[in-house]
Amino acid sequence: MEDHMDDDLVRALATDLYGTFPRVVERMGRRLYWGLRRMSGDHHEAEDLTQETLIRAYQALCGYQHDRICELKLEPWLWTIALNLGRNHLRSKSRRPTLVKLTEPQGVEDPEMVDGAAWDRRLNALPPTQRTAVVLRHVVGLGIDEIAEATGRPVGTVKTDIHRGLGRLRTIMEAETYDARA
Amino acid sequence: MTLERELAALVGDLPEGISEGVALGTGLADGFDYYESPIGTVVVTFNLTGVSGLGLAGDDWQTHFQKRTGRALLRAEAPRAWARHLPEAIEAGRPGKVPVDLRTVTPFQEKVLEVTARIPRGEVRSYAWLAKEAGRPSAVRAAGSAVARNPIPLMIPCHRVVRSDGRIGNYSLGNPANKLALLDHEGADPLWLEKLASRGIRFRANIRTKIFCHPTCRHIRRSKPENVVDLHGIEETVGYQPCEVCRPV
Numbered sequence: 012m013e014d015h016m017d018d019d020l021v022r023a024l025a026t027d028l029y030g031t032f033p034r035v036v037e038r039m040g041r042r043l044y045w046g047l048r049r050m051s052g053d054h055h056e057a058e059d060l061t062q063e064t065l066i067r068a069y070q071a072l073c074g075y076q077h078d079r080i081c082e083l084k085l086e087p088w089l090w091t092i093a094l095n096l097g098r099n100h101l102r103s104k105s106r107r108p109t110l111v112k113l114t115e116p117q118g119v120e121d122p123e124m125v126d127g128a129a130w131d132r133r134l135n136a137l138p139p140t141q142r143t144a145v146v147l148r149h150v151v152g153l154g155i156d157e158i159a160e161a162t163g164r165p166v167g168t169v170k171t172d173i174h175r176g177l178g179r180l181r182t183i184m185e186a187e188t189y190d191a192r193a
Numbered sequence: 194m195t196l197e198r199e200l201a202a203l204v205g206d207l208p209e210g211i212s213e214g215v216a217l218g219t220g221l222a223d224g225f226d227y228y229e230s231p232i233g234t235v236v237v238t239f240n241l242t243g244v245s246g247l248g249l250a251g252d253d254w255q256t257h258f259q260k261r262t263g264r265a266l267l268r269a270e271a272p273r274a275w276a277r278h279l280p281e282a283i284e285a286g287r288p289g290k291v292p293v294d295l296r297t298v299t300p301f302q303e304k305v306l307e308v309t310a311r312i313p314r315g316e317v318r319s320y321a322w323l324a325k326e327a328g329r330p331s332a333v334r335a336a337g338s339a340v341a342r343n344p345i346p347l348m349i350p351c352h353r354v355v356r357s358d359g360r361i362g363n364y365s366l367g368n369p370a371n372k373l374a375l376l377d378h379e380g381a382d383p384l385w386l387e388k389l390a391s392r393g394i395r396f397r398a399n400i401r402t403k404i405f406c407h408p409t410c411r412h413i414r415r416s417k418p419e420n421v422v423d424l425h426g427i428e429e430t431v432g433y434q435p436c437e438v439c440r441p442v
Contacts, residue, residue, distance in 0.1 A: 033221065036215050040207040040212060040215075041205065041207040044211060045203055045204040046204075054208075058210075062211055065211075065218075066215055066219050069218075106272050107241060107272050108223070108239055108267075108272055109214070109224075109270045109272075110210055110213045110214050110224070110267060110268075111269055111270055121208075122205060122209075124205055130203060145200070149200035149201055150203045150204060151204070152201065177197075181196060184196070
């Protein structure tokens with residue numbers, strides 16, 4: 012179902028990039044943000060990276076031919092960009108207008124969930140490759156192949172990372188329940 | 194709940210501001226901000242290319258902008274790379290270090306506006322002169338409509354363009370009174386200009402240097418009054434060289 016919707020979106024993108032791109036932001040933006048949020052543990056970093064990823068994606072699409080856009084697997088491709096940006100922390104924002112948020116009561120703009128801090132603590136205990144693989148698989152919902160593509164790691168390694176990551180999370184959470192009881 | 198289910202529930206809504214930030218960063222929307230000008234508060238719109246529009250704050254500039262460009266508008270800060278030069282560009286009436294986005298006008302109109310942007314502060318030029326400088330001397334009316342459609346008045350100083358007979362003419366930013374106020378602010382003395390026009394004076398010449406200029410050219414204004422003569426038409430310029438700065442013909 013989701014796949015069909017993505018196919019339609021990619022086709023629409025290939026014929027009308029300008030008109031369709033806001034739908035990409037709407038559809039993919041939240042998974043991108045919350046995935047990055049759980050990987051980085053920081054609202055501002057996740058916000059910056061989400062924005063930057065989508066802007067870079069748009070710029071790249073502007074230079075792509077129709078067929079190349081049609082062949083894109085949109086979400087893994089966005090994650091390839093996001094993970095690269097996260098590594099390099101490139102900034103080129105000085106030529107852009109920056110949004111003025113009209114409603115900005117201090118500290119309220121962070122949309123963190125109730126148990127967000129607990130998840131950051133648990134995920135932070137995982138080695139980076141396991142954390143990335145677990146978040147992409149189970150928070151974002153990418154397939155194993157798609158994660159392999161986005162991270163540039165072999166399928167087997169991705170599977171191992173997810174398996175070990177989940178195992179470690181279970182251990183951590185068991186220890187939490189044990190501590191709570193004690 | 195299984196661990197996998199708990200992880201899957203960690204996706205919430207897209208935080209406010211991100212899609213707007215993306216729209217500004219990709220150029221799908223323009224930003225706008227308010228600035229002070231010699232004729233009151235103005236709204237400036239901008240994007241990745243540069244300043245894309247300028248209007249009077251109370252006016253219906255938002256509808257105009259959207260009709261002209263088809264893009265959305267968001268309250269924003271101008272790009273840091275040139276934002277600090279913006280107040281000076283508005284006050285001085287020239288783009289200077291501020292890039293401009295003229296993608297909504299035709300190539301000829303863009304050329305006309307580029308020429309307009311080079312008219313010095315406190316001086317005026319005619320539509321005919323603009324047409325000639327833009328490379329199409331016969332396209333005086335087209336030059337006129339290019340100026341009338343100037344998307345960035347004040348910064349591209351179309352208030353320095355007057356009718357070929359020397360009269361002040363219309364102004365797109367509000368009304369002709371604003372044009373007079375701006376010229377006055379720049380020391381161009383609009384009443385003096387109108388008086389020259391009513392007396393049919395088109396050029397002024399220096400009898401010592403044998404050079405003739407537009408009446409507002411800084412070179413002729415700097416000449417000693419006893420050396421300056423008024424010329425009423427091109428036929429009276431015989432024996433004089435045209436000024437290389439204001440290029441009167």
